[in-house]
Amino acid sequence: MAVKTVIEAIRDGMDEEMARDESVFLIGEDVGNRGGVFLASDGLYKKYGELRVIDSPLAESCIVGVAIGAAVNGMRPIAEIQFADFIAPAMNQIIEEAARFSYRTAGDFNLPMVIRAPWGGGVHGALYHSQSIEAMFAHVPGLKVVAPGTPADAKGLLKAAIRDPDPVLYLEHKRTYRLVKGEVPDGDGVVPIGKADVKREGKDLSLIAYGLMLTYCLEVAEKLAADGISAEVLDLRTIRPIDRAAIIATARKTGKVLVVHEDTPFAGVAAEVMAIIMENAFDALDAPVMRVTGPDVPAMPFNHVLEEAFMPNPEKILAKARELAAV
Amino acid sequence: MASVKMPQLGESITEGTISKWLKQPGDQVKKYEGLVEIITDKVNAEVPAPLSGVLKEIKVKEGATVTVGTEIAVIEETAAATPSAPKSQPAPQTATPQSATPIAAPAPAEESATEGQGGGSTEGRTRLSPAVRALIEEHRISDAELARIEGSGIGGRISKKDIEDYVTKRAQPAAANGEQRQQAASATASALSPGTTVPLSPMRRAIASNMLKSKQTIPHAWTVAEVDMTNVVRFRQKVKDSFKQREGIDLTYVPIIVKAVVEGLKAVPILNASWSDQGVVLHKDINVGVAVSVDDGLIVPVIHQADRMSIAGLAKSTDDLATRARAGKLGIPDVQGATFTVNNPGTFGTILSYSIIAPPQAGILAMDAIVKRPVVIEGDAIAVRSMMNLCLSFDHRVLDGVSAARFLQGVRRWLEGFSEQVPLY
Numbered sequence: 163m164a165v166k167t168v169i170e171a172i173r174d175g176m177d178e179e180m181a182r183d184e185s186v187f188l189i190g191e192d193v194g195n196r197g198g199v200f201l202a203s204d205g206l207y208k209k210y211g212e213l214r215v216i217d218s219p220l221a222e223s224c225i226v227g228v229a230i231g232a233a234v235n236g237m238r239p240i241a242e243i244q245f246a247d248f249i250a251p252a253m254n255q256i257i258e259e260a261a262r263f264s265y266r267t268a269g270d271f272n273l274p275m276v277i278r279a280p281w282g283g284g285v286h287g288a289l290y291h292s293q294s295i296e297a298m299f300a301h302v303p304g305l306k307v308v309a310p311g312t313p314a315d316a317k318g319l320l321k322a323a324i325r326d327p328d329p330v331l332y333l334e335h336k337r338t339y340r341l342v343k344g345e346v347p348d349g350d351g352v353v354p355i356g357k358a359d360v361k362r363e364g365k366d367l368s369l370i371a372y373g374l375m376l377t378y379c380l381e382v383a384e385k386l387a388a389d390g391i392s393a394e395v396l397d398l399r400t401i402r403p404i405d406r407a408a409i410i411a412t413a414r415k416t417g418k419v420l421v422v423h424e425d426t427p428f429a430g431v432a433a434e435v436m437a438i439i440m441e442n443a444f445d446a447l448d449a450p451v452m453r454v455t456g457p458d459v460p461a462m463p464f465n466h467v468l469e470e471a472f473m474p475n476p477e478k479i480l481a482k483a484r485e486l487a488a489v
Numbered sequence: 490m491a492s493v494k495m496p497q498l499g500e501s502i503t504e505g506t507i508s509k510w511l512k513q514p515g516d517q518v519k520k521y522e523g524l525v526e527i528i529t530d531k532v533n534a535e536v537p538a539p540l541s542g543v544l545k546e547i548k549v550k551e552g553a554t555v556t557v558g559t560e561i562a563v564i565e566e567t568a569a570a571t572p573s574a575p576k577s578q579p580a581p582q583t584a585t586p587q588s589a590t591p592i593a594a595p596a597p598a599e600e601s602a603t604e605g606q607g608g609g610s611t612e613g614r615t616r617l618s619p620a621v622r623a624l625i626e627e628h629r630i631s632d633a634e635l636a637r638i639e640g641s642g643i644g645g646r647i648s649k650k651d652i653e654d655y656v657t658k659r660a661q662p663a664a665a666n667g668e669q670r671q672q673a674a675s676a677t678a679s680a681l682s683p684g685t686t687v688p689l690s691p692m693r694r695a696i697a698s699n700m701l702k703s704k705q706t707i708p709h710a711w712t713v714a715e716v717d718m719t720n721v722v723r724f725r726q727k728v729k730d731s732f733k734q735r736e737g738i739d740l741t742y743v744p745i746i747v748k749a750v751v752e753g754l755k756a757v758p759i760l761n762a763s764w765s766d767q768g769v770v771l772h773k774d775i776n777v778g779v780a781v782s783v784d785d786g787l788i789v790p791v792i793h794q795a796d797r798m799s800i801a802g803l804a805k806s807t808d809d810l811a812t813r814a815r816a817g818k819l820g821i822p823d824v825q826g827a828t829f830t831v832n833n834p835g836t837f838g839t840i841l842s843y844s845i846i847a848p849p850q851a852g853i854l855a856m857d858a859i860v861k862r863p864v865v866i867e868g869d870a871i872a873v874r875s876m877m878n879l880c881l882s883f884d885h886r887v888l889d890g891v892s893a894a895r896f897l898q899g900v901r902r903w904l905e906g907f908s909e910q911v912p913l914y
Contacts, residue, residue: 366650417620417649448620448649489642 166346169339171313172202172278174346175320176240180210183238186324187214189225190242190278199244200280200339222252226277230260233273238324246281246295246333260329261304272327276320280336281309282374282424284473287336288464294425294456299331300402301429306355307401309333311376313344315399318353326355335373342377358405360412364394367418367486370409370435372398375422375474382479391487401431406438413439417448418486424474427455449489454482491540493562495555498529498821505529506554506691507561512544518564525561528691532788532819542566554694616646624652628659629686692786703848707764710885711843713878714897718859720907721745722875728913736801744803745904746856746879747777747831751796753900754829759888760896761828763849769887778827778847779807781814788814789847791827799914835859835877844882852883852893854900 166174180186187210188203194217197204207215218225222243229239243249249256256277263273283292300307308323308330310316316334323330361376362383369379376397383393396412398405413419419439421432432453439451454474456462462472495505508526512518518538525536538544542564549561617625625635630652638655640647689697725740732740754761754775763770775796778789790810792803813819829850834842835858842855857878864874879900883893 417618445619445623448618489646489648 163345163347165343166313166317167340168310168313168316168334168342169200169202171317171346172320172334173204173206175317175324176203177206177209178350179321179324180206180214183324185236186238186240187216187232188240188242189216189218189228191218191220191225191244193217193242198242200336202242202278202334222248222250223255226252226255226260229275229277230255230263230273233275233329234263234271238274238276240276240278240324243277243279245287245291245336246279247290247293249277249279249295252277256299256305256329256331257302261302263304264328265304273329274325274327275329276323276326276332277329278320278332278334280339281333282335282337283462283469284337284374284424286464286466286469287462289461292462292469294423296333296401296423297425297430300404300431300434304328305402306330307333308355308399309335309372309401310353310399311335311338311371311373311397312342312361314346314351315353315359315397317346318351319355319399321350321352322355325352330355333373337374338377341374353399356400356403356405358408359397359399360394360408361397362393362395364392365416366392367420367483368394368396368412368416369420369422369479369483370396370398370412370432371422372401372431373423375424375479378474378476378479379422381476382483385476385480386483386487389484389487391483393483398431398435404434404438406442409435409438410442413443413451414446417446418489419447419451420479420483420486421451421453422455422474422479423453424456424472426458427453428458430455449486452482452486454479490545491542491564491566492560493524493536493539493564495527495549495557495559495561496536497557498527498534502529502557504554504556506694507549507551508533508691509551510547511535512538514544514546516544517567518542518544528695529821532821532824533817534821538564540564540566552691554691616644618646618649620649621647621652624649624656628652628656630655634659690785692788696786699847700845703845707846707848708885709846709882710890710893711880711882712890712893712897713841713880714894714901716877716879716901717864717905718742718875718877721904722859724907724909724911727909732801732804732913736805738804738808740804741807742856742859743779743807743831743833744800745907746833746854746900747779747792747795747803747807748800749900749903750777750829750831750854751775752903753896755796756899757888757892757896759892760852760883762851762887763828764851764884764886765849772828774826774828776826776828778824778830778850779810780830780832781811783815783817788819788824789827789830790814790819790823791825793822793826799912801914830854831856840878842880844880846882846884850884851887852881852896855880855882 176188188206192199193203194207194212194215203215225241225243229241232239260273263271281294285292296307296309299305306326306328308319310319320332323332362380364383369383371379379395383395386393394412394416396408421435423431425431432455436451456472456474459472463469498505506528508528510525511523518524518541520541521537523535524538527534527536544562545565546563549555555561638647638651641651642648729740758771761772761775774794776791776793777795778791780787780789792806795803798806810823827847827850830847830853832844832853832855835856838858840857842857844853844855846853857880859875859877861873862876863871864876866872879897881893881897
């Protein structure tokens with residue numbers, strides 16, 4: 163066991179998988195000698211060479227398209243999108259091709275590929291470096307979407323994603339890269355896709371989150387405990403396939419649920435979580451299911467005050483949690 | 490925005506239960522279109538929308554009971570729909586015309602008692618969350634217990650935690666709280682094998698509250714007369730087939746007894762009356778309620794102005810009311826305004842019945858079974874006669890035994906003197 167940051171855990175995960183399996187390679191903008199803009203692939207170019215750590219042109223459709231072709235031919239590509247905001251040009255490749263490939267070929271072909279994308283705000287990244295994209299892709303059947311929030315989950319889910327036979331969109335919250343530190347188990351430590359994790363047990367209300375919001379929710383749970391409110395924190399970790407059983411279990415346990423994400427609310431992940439609860443645990447509810455999300459605004463602004471206003475933070479979550487507890 | 494209030498569906502009715510919403514929030518409603526079904530004392534009534542518009546909000550859920558005048562829904566008026574509505578017609582907050590209810594206002598004491606009970610228990614009831622409802626069922630928490638639990642939530646809402654805390658407290662040995670009696674009670678309860686709880690239907694609740702009110706406020710007195718029904722039985726035997734053929738309905742004993750009761754009430758008007766603190770109200774009309782048993786309880790539809798009807802007319806009226814009662818098709822006027830009630834437990838073989846008066850009436854007469862018995866008749870001879878007991882419960886505040894006996898005597902004489910000369914039509 164060693165304490166690592168999220169970015170270190172991701173780097174370790176890629177390194178170990180590339181060492182284990184020769185078909186694993188990385189392609190993306192500046193991932194080679196530069197080691198990636200966040201240094202996620204720092205040192206890998208030197209270790210594995212230019213054929214396995216490939217600098218791509220500034221063309222996301224190309225990065226994903228190349229990965230799809232390689233995957234069809236038996237490789238296990240990791241395609242890095244420099245910022246999740248830039249993924250739009252690759253939308254056609256991901257949705258029309260990658261997500262449908264297995265379905266279109268009646269299971270004759272699989273695409274064992276990972277698309278890594280740093281997402282989320284709170285880093286003064288403004289309109290093109292701060293957005294949340296999970297809802298758009300989670301809506302697409304055929305794609306898996308994961309969003310780990312801790313170093314151990316970051317490494318374990320990356321390994322699971324690389325080994326998965328189907329395309330996985332791997333979202334790494336850029337604010338957590340160096341903010342969140344934690345123990346990472348030695349060895350493989352694979353974390354299964356589709357399993358949520360109770361990060362803190364509680365009985366009065368449930369906080370459901372993922373990514374950076376997990377860290378905030380754990381902070382909030384600590385503050386609530388000081389008020390005598392026992393909050394359970396469920397980390398979704400995987401957005402699709404979503405862990406319905408874990409969501410239903412925590413809703414049934416506490417009867418009060420607050421779903422938190424920084425993505426905008428309309429047709430978002432929280433809406434799906436709420437629907438699952440209403441359909442399966444209505445009789446156990448003691449209060450309406452609530453959510454804290456970013457506002458329905460086109461993008462996260464640059465101005466610090468406005469960025470603060472956009473981002474959910476521990477204070478906003480705490481206020482809503484107290485409201486829920488008081489119902 | 491216009492609010493829809495729980496209508497006053499009859500003078501003695503102080504509260505109503507929402508049976509079914511016929512429209513949902515967001516639905517378009519037309520003026521006079523059915524909006525909601527309401528159960529009052531004993532019938533369902535469809536309440537029409539007071540104006541055209543969009544139903545914005547339902548304020549009282551199905552199954553909840555609220556007092557008259559409580560806001561139950563909000564309708565947003567649509568501008569386009571308003572002009573077509575006739576101006577002269579006031580928004581009908583009352584579902585049915587009330588002209589057919591000649592009954593006097595009941596004693597105010599009774600009114601306020603009902604309001605108090607109704608208002609208190611329903612308030613919290615409508616706000617229970619699904620989790621709380623489930624816990625209440627699981628731990629068999631009674632309404633009385635629930636009323637004692639203090640809600641810690643917003644607006645005094647009882648939360649899941651409140652119930653859990655209560656259950657924990659309840660489970661602690663009673664002796665620790667010094668509640669010896671409760672301990673004894675729970676010991677008895679645990680000695681019983683658990684039974685099943687049948688949920689209360691709105692009708693069951695209405696009957697329970699009416700009967701309780703009656704027994705708590707009316708000093709009941711009871712008296713019985715034995716009537717020789719031989720003449721009536723013979724007459725009925727003789728005409729029943731042709732009657733059935735001509736009228737399409739059976740000629741039962743009920744209309745004949747009702748006719749006799751009408752004659753009795755004419756002779757002793759003090760029994761066709763209601764108690765009030767201001768004085769005894771003597772009713773001009775004789776409206777006779779006839780108890781009809783239905784699937785889930787009892788309904789008492791009313792033959793209005795029974796004193797103006799022939800036996801055949803009473804038979805038709807009784808048959809019509811009973812048929813509609815069993816089909817659940819009675820309207821509010823059908824159950825309103827009785828000044829006296831006739832009950833017929835005798836069909837089930839009873840020989841002495843002690844009925845409870847339906848407030849604000851002053852009496853109720855039970856017809857018990859007609860049985861053949863050896864009877865000493867004129868000239869000290871013994872003969873087999875068809876005998877029946879008529880049992881009268883009366884409000885001793887309104888009248889005394891003398892008047893009651895005189896009434897029974899009138900009824901008895903009319904029945905015993907029955908002959909073919911008594912007109913059927």
